[in-house]
Every structure is written in structure tokens, then in C-alpha cells.
Amino acid sequence: MNNRQLFLRHVAQTSDAPLALEMVKAQGMYMWDAEGKRYLDLIAGISVCNVGHCHPAVVKAIQEQAATYMHLLVYGEFVQSPQVAYATYLTGHLPDSLNSVYFTNSGAEAVEGAMKLAKRHTGRAEVIAFNNSYHGSTQGALSILGDEHWRNAFRPLLPGVQHLQHNSMQAVDAISERTACVIAETVQAEAGVLAPSLEWLQALRKRCTETGTLLILDEIQCGFGRNGSLWAFEQYGLVPDVLLLGKALGGGMPLGAFIADKSVMWSLTNQPVLGHITTFGGHPVSCAAGLAAMKTLMEEDLINSVEAKSKLFLELLRHPRIKAVRARGLMLAVDLGDFPTNKKVIDRCIANGLITDWFLFAPESLRIVPPLIITEDEIRSACRIILDALDAV
Known part of the structure; x- marks a missing residue:
């Protein structure tokens, strides 16, 4: 059996459809899976990794x-x-x-x-x-x-x-x-x-x-x-x-x-x-x-750049399918109207190397809570992937 099969058999599950991605490394803004594919992390382990993964x-x-x-x-x-x-x-x-x-x-x-x-x-x-x-x-x-x-x-x-x-x-x-x-x-x-x-x-x-x-x-x-x-x-x-x-x-x-x-x-x-x-x-x-x-x-004075990074997300996340974007610093919710649409966008983002998620009480909204170390170039890259996913679904 491979690790995914062992995970499904022996690790208690919290849903009937876990993502089951096998990550083998994380550093800074990125994670890598067992096949070597790199993912840009847009949720920081749900607001955990504010200074990025494995900061020295x-x-x-x-x-x-x-x-x-x-x-x-x-x-x-x-x-x-x-x-x-x-x-x-x-x-x-x-x-x-x-x-x-x-x-x-x-x-x-x-x-x-x-x-x-x-x-x-x-x-x-x-x-x-x-x-x-x-x-x-x-x-x-x-x-x-x-x-x-x-x-x-x-x-x-x-x-x-x-x-x-x-x-x-x-x-x-x-x-x-x-x-x-x-x-x-x-x-x-x-x-x-x-x-x-x-x-x-x-x-x-x-x-x-x-x-x-x-x-x-x-x-x-x-x-x-x-x-x-x-x-x-x-x-x-x-x-x-x-x-x-x-x-x-x-x-x-x-x-x-x-x-x-x-x-x-x-x-x-x-x-x-x-x-x-x-x-x-x-x-x-x-x-x-x-x-x-x-x-x-x-x-590293990371907090002083939070508002500017938030504003960049708000500037870039414009699309006919986006109903609203609510932001409080680098905590953003992108309202896509309904959960089925949001889930398709999330799945497509993951397939294209971007980790994002939804909210428990707002499943129609896409979660953006990246490590605070995220750069402007990484924000632009993340937003391109999200907008491409919106076009595709």
C-alpha cells in the first residue's frame, strides 16, 4: 500500500472526501508533494504560519x-x-x-x-x-x-x-x-x-x-x-x-x-x-x-506591509463571478455566490499549484490568509491562478 492508502485506512478522517495531498516538504511560501509539484500556500495552515513554513x-x-x-x-x-x-x-x-x-x-x-x-x-x-x-x-x-x-x-x-x-x-x-x-x-x-x-x-x-x-x-x-x-x-x-x-x-x-x-x-x-x-x-x-x-x-517588520498587500489583492481580484471581497488585512474572503462554484474554483486552483480553501460558515467564499511574508509577485501569481480558475469554471 502507498501512503495515501495507508492514510485513508489508518488515520481518522474528518470528512468523506479529504484532499489527501501527500506533502513532503514546506519552505517559506511553498509546499511540495510526493511527485515534486510545488504549491503556493494561500492559507498558511489556517492562519498558523505567519512567518512562513520552516523559518530558519x-x-x-x-x-x-x-x-x-x-x-x-x-x-x-x-x-x-x-x-x-x-x-x-x-x-x-x-x-x-x-x-x-x-x-x-x-x-x-x-x-x-x-x-x-x-x-x-x-x-x-x-x-x-x-x-x-x-x-x-x-x-x-x-x-x-x-x-x-x-x-x-x-x-x-x-x-x-x-x-x-x-x-x-x-x-x-x-x-x-x-x-x-x-x-x-x-x-x-x-x-x-x-x-x-x-x-x-x-x-x-x-x-x-x-x-x-x-x-x-x-x-x-x-x-x-x-x-x-x-x-x-x-x-x-x-x-x-x-x-x-x-x-x-x-x-x-x-x-x-x-x-x-x-x-x-x-x-x-x-x-x-x-x-x-x-x-x-x-x-x-x-x-x-x-x-x-x-x-x-x-x-522583520512584517506587519507594516500587511495593508499594502491586502490592497493589492483587492485591486487584482476583479471578475464578473466575484460578488464581493471582504478584507481585514491579510484575511480575505472572496464571495463567489455559492459553494459548488467555490469548490470548483478551489479544486482548479489546487490543480494549478495554489492552495486555498473555504469558510465553515461562508462556504460560498474562497479563503485567502497567506503567510505574511508573501511578496507582491506571489500575490500577482496567486490572483492570476484564481482568475484563470474563474474563467475555466
Whole structure:
């Protein structure tokens, strides 16, 4: 049997029609399959590889840490220098109130931890989330995910969750002294790149403060420069009580985090002790990789070019079949009207050496979230392939 056949037989499948491309190498903006064909990557492992695949600084950090030590003990007991260094660097680039980092294995686990933190800190049970939001696939995260199609098969889910309309002032009014937390994506990703209004997000912040509710902002997809600033919330002139990170946080290694003020995070240390625990969260190799990736992001000044690159995509992506293009930095959704058309375009792009995808709650839209290192020439090449695919289908 070849690897594809073994993959289909022995690796648990998440759909009945996986792409099943056998990639054997990735570097920078590109991946290569087993036949040697090169693909330009337009989705960065779903917003993971912001500094590209196998950046030399990230690879070096992984190799050095792996040769020093890997797993030692359950998270939070030993002082592990990669965790300390990364938490220090992260909080040095965040507002003063976001000063305590709890590292997890993934973004979904960060969501789970933040929900527990909100309930423990406030002594309340109600959670408010929003329609068409995506926060992960674990049981608690699924409970706040904003689409019944994806939730229904796994009920019963967590009680006490309200799903309200994103960007609606009625949702703001629903926040009360019973609400433990409001959790929102700063920019809704899987809804097809939907950014809330400045007035709405600021009103959400104000109402949470008035009611003693924790405002949790999920920047698992949109953080680390993806929207043209280091953190998307910076564009709204506010600070969340809890920030959720993942995906690009680990530089290609598995890592998530929820970040809050030390006074809030301390709630997990008592009544009961070990209020949130993880064996592999904040793995030293992942933390070393993430720190190297974030330093690369900052030192190579990649964020300052995001808006210009976004505008180039918008200029080039013009075609009678394109209904609209929604963009927030290098997070773009190309609306093609319906999923069958979009899927044909995606398949043709892949056949022509361009990796792209669709959105869970906006399947009619083509996903563009490339590594931030993408060049103007690569943007032009990618857009030519997309437009040629539109002509062909």
C-alpha cells in the first residue's frame, strides 16, 4: 500500500472526501508533494504560519530546545525558561492588564480555560456568544460555537449559553449581572471575514465593565499581525479582560494561550487548587518556536506591509463571478455566490499549484490568509491562478 492508502485506512478522517495531498516538504511560501509539484500556500495552515513554513529562526529554536529538554512535568510546577521567556515577551507587547499567560496545547483549549476562568472569577454561569462565531471543536467550545448545523449532532451541550446576533445593539443590552463572560472574535473568521463596527465593540466593552462581566476576545485566527496591527483589538481602542491566542502563537508548533490580569488568573489557584491543569500545555519546544516566530514577526517588520498587500489583492481580484471581497488585512474572503462554484474554483486552483480553501460558515467564499511574508509577485501569481480558475469554471 502507498501512503495515501495507508492514510485513508489508518488515520481518522474528518470528512468523506479529504484532499489527501501527500506533502513532503514546506519552505517559506511553498509546499511540495510526493511527485515534486510545488504549491503556493494561500492559507498558511489556517492562519498558523505567519512567518512562513520552516523559518530558519524557528527551526533553530526548535532544534536547540529539543536538545536541551522537552517534557519535564505537568504545566505550572517547574520554572521552564521557554515558557518564562515567551510569556515575558508576549506581555511586553500587550496592555498592562494582560500580564498573566496560561499556555495551553491549542486555541480550543484556551477557550475552555477562559470559560472556566470567567465562571470561577465572577461566580456566575451565563455565557454570551455570537451567531456565526467559531471558537473550536471541543465540547465546551462547541457549546458557544455560533452555528446550529455544527452543534446539533453533539447535544446536549453546556447549559446557560446565549447565542446573539453579532454586531447588534440588542446583544449589548442582553448583558447583565448574571453574565460571567461575553466571548467574541475580534474579527469573525469562519463567517467569512466579518468585522464589527467600532461603536458596537466599544459598547460591548462598556456594558461588560458596567455589569462586572469579563470580555473575552478571541484572536486565535486574527492575532499576530493578520489584520494589519499586532492585535486586532488595537484597532478598536479597547482592551479585553481575557485574550485568546492560538494558531500563529506557536510558529507552526501546537500552542494556545489565554491571557488576563494576574488578579483574575489567580482565581484558578484556589477553591479548588489546580482549577485548570494540563500535561503538555506550554510545551517547551512549542514555546521556543513561538518566541522565535514572534520575534521574527517583529524584527522583520512584517506587519507594516500587511495593508499594502491586502490592497493589492483587492485591486487584482476583479471578475464578473466575484460578488464581493471582504478584507481585514491579510484575511480575505472572496464571495463567489455559492459553494459548488467555490469548490470548483478551489479544486482548479489546487490543480494549478495554489492552495486555498473555504469558510465553515461562508462556504460560498474562497479563503485567502497567506503567510505574511508573501511578496507582491506571489500575490500577482496567486490572483492570476484564481482568475484563470474563474474563467475555466
